[in-house]
Amino acid sequence: MERPGAVKLKGNPLTLVGPELKPGDPAPDFECVDVNLKPVRLADTGRTVRIFSVVPSLDTPVCDAQTKRFNDEAAKLPGLDVYTVSMDLPFAQRRWCDAFGVDRVKMLSDHRLASFGQNWGTLIKELRIESRAIFVVDKDNVIRYVQYVPEVTDFPDYDSALAAVRQLLGTA
8 A cells, every 4th residue: 555645755745655544543563673683573562552653764853853852751651662663774773872872762673674664654665764653552552643744854743642642651
């Protein structure tokens, strides 16, 4: 399934590959690798409240800020696990985390199979990178919040995503 024009990069329309997920949908499976090159699937992320923060590349200012923000928020919200998904190589993800002291967000690289992007509808066909998106998933693997950011260079709506997390954690 392709969604032409579903996202833009600096105003230029691009095609997203995969379904457009909505709140209430079951979280699709995927296979990424972590910074230790270990395969990670949805089941490996546990049965906690999770944010899947999807970014094009940690080496861009908005992705950098987004990942740092969710790292800070994870420290304040016990019971929340945060995963950043990108096409960055696991070595680059580890280097970036070490350089900035990011220790709460777990990194997932989709570079090998692009299965997260294809299954969650975040793969940009023309560039083979992820678009910017936020998914909040409950402990039963049901998606409770979704934002596909329409312009890749824009920030996501942190407040709405975090409100969904707080509601699931009972701290709203």
